[in-house]
Amino acid sequence: MKLAGTVIAITGAAQGLGRAMAQEFAQQGAHIALLDMQADSLETAAAELRSLGIKAKGFVVNVTDEAQVEATFAAIVTEFGQLNGLINSAGIMRDGMLLKVKDGVVVDKMSRQQFQSVLDVNVTGTFLCSREAAAQMIATKSQGVIINLSSVSRAGNMGQTNYSASKAAVATMTVSWGKELARFGIRTGCIAPGLVNTAMAQQMRPEMRELFIKSVPAGRLAEATELAHAAKFIFENDYFTGRTLELDGGTRV
Numbered sequence: 001m002k003l004a005g006t007v008i009a010i011t012g013a014a015q016g017l018g019r020a021m022a023q024e025f026a027q028q029g030a031h032i033a034l035l036d037m038q039a040d041s042l043e044t045a046a047a048e049l050r051s052l053g054i055k056a057k058g059f060v061v062n063v064t065d066e067a068q069v070e071a072t073f074a075a076i077v078t079e080f081g082q083l084n085g086l087i088n089s090a091g092i093m094r095d096g097m098l099l100k101v102k103d104g105v106v107v108d109k110m111s112r113q114q115f116q117s118v119l120d121v122n123v124t125g126t127f128l129c130s131r132e133a134a135a136q137m138i139a140t141k142s143q144g145v146i147i148n149l150s151s152v153s154r155a156g157n158m159g160q161t162n163y164s165a166s167k168a169a170v171a172t173m174t175v176s177w178g179k180e181l182a183r184f185g186i187r188t189g190c191i192a193p194g195l196v197n198t199a200m201a202q203q204m205r206p207e208m209r210e211l212f213i214k215s216v217p218a219g220r221l222a223e224a225t226e227l228a229h230a231a232k233f234i235f236e237n238d239y240f241t242g243r244t245l246e247l248d249g250g251t252r253v
Contacts, residue, residue: 001143001235004029007080009073011063011129012090014041016198017149020224021087021231022049022056028232031055033076033083035129036090037062055080063090063125073132082142086133087231088126088170089149093203094118095159115162122166127173134181143185145235148174149227150192152248167192171244178242187241189234194248197221218249 008025012018013034022032026049034049034056036042042058049056057079061072077083094117100108130146137144153160154167174190181188195201195212201221204212213220230247234240 001084001145001238003232003235006030006084007033007076007082007142008085008087009033009035009076009083009129009133010087010089011035011125013058014038014045016089017196017224017227018087018089019045021089021228024225024228024232025085025235026052026054026056029054030085031080032057033080034058035061035063035072063129064120066128069125069128069132073129073136077136077140082140083133083136083144084142085145085147085235086129087147087149088129090121090125090129091149091166092118092121093160093163095163095204096161097159098161110161118162119166119169122163123169123173126170130173130177134177134184134186137186138184144187146174146177146181146186146188147231147234148188148190150174150190150244152192152194152246152251154192174244175242182241187234187238189231189240189242190244191227191230191234192244192246192248193222193227194251195221196227197223216249216251220249222247222249 008030010018010022013022014036031054039060046056046058059072061068094114096110098110099106148170150171151167153164154171156164171190174188178188
């Protein structure tokens with residue numbers, strides 16, 4: 001798919017990885033629908049993109065709210081007339097051990113809320129946005145691509161029961177949707193990075209972040225611009241669908 005003149009929706013677009021994705025695609029001539037919960041940051045990001053000579057508009061939405069997601073994607077098509085892509089960049093971490101044990105006694109447990117909150121955003125949010133994006137692509141007869149953000153942690157990682165489960169889920173949903181949507185001219189892709197140098201990475205304890213970096217053969221965190229480049233490849237390569245692109249600096253967990 002040639003990106004110039006396409007319409008791409010990006011969740012979590014007000015900052016970090018989503019904003020980097022928006023910048024990359026706008027530079028290629030794509031028009032951008034930016035989705036996030038932060039209204040002020042959204043407008044700032046949209047204004048920056050419009051300075052590149054493309055159309056950009058922010059949409060305030062909670063990706064876990066079905067009614068909001070449905071209304072937002074309908075509004076995107078009303079505003080832009082078509083939809084050619086979705087990048088599911090919105091995501092959260094709420095790391096913690098399944099159990100905390102001291103002297104053989106369980107002193108704490110991962111709460112249901114801590115577990116569920118991550119699945120709500122990372123899995124349900126991805127599902128709702130992808131469903132509505134695909135529905136609008138079909139309705140407008142738009143060739144399209146849906147990209148999900150997974151993680152090297154999808155293989156399972158200590159202290160990340162919730163996050164690992166969520167990132168394994170989005171990788172498998174990518175495969176399912178690739179098979180289901182191909183007949184409508186819609187491809188899917190997934191990017192599984194290691195730790196990316198964004199605000200989310202800064203939430204980690206410094207000693208844990210440094211320990212992770214030491215395990216990466218490339219010797220550093222991924223940059224958001226490198227993930228944006230990977231997303232651009234998936235969009236532009238019309239034979240890529242239903243697969244996960246590893247972008248982890250050689251890390252294996």
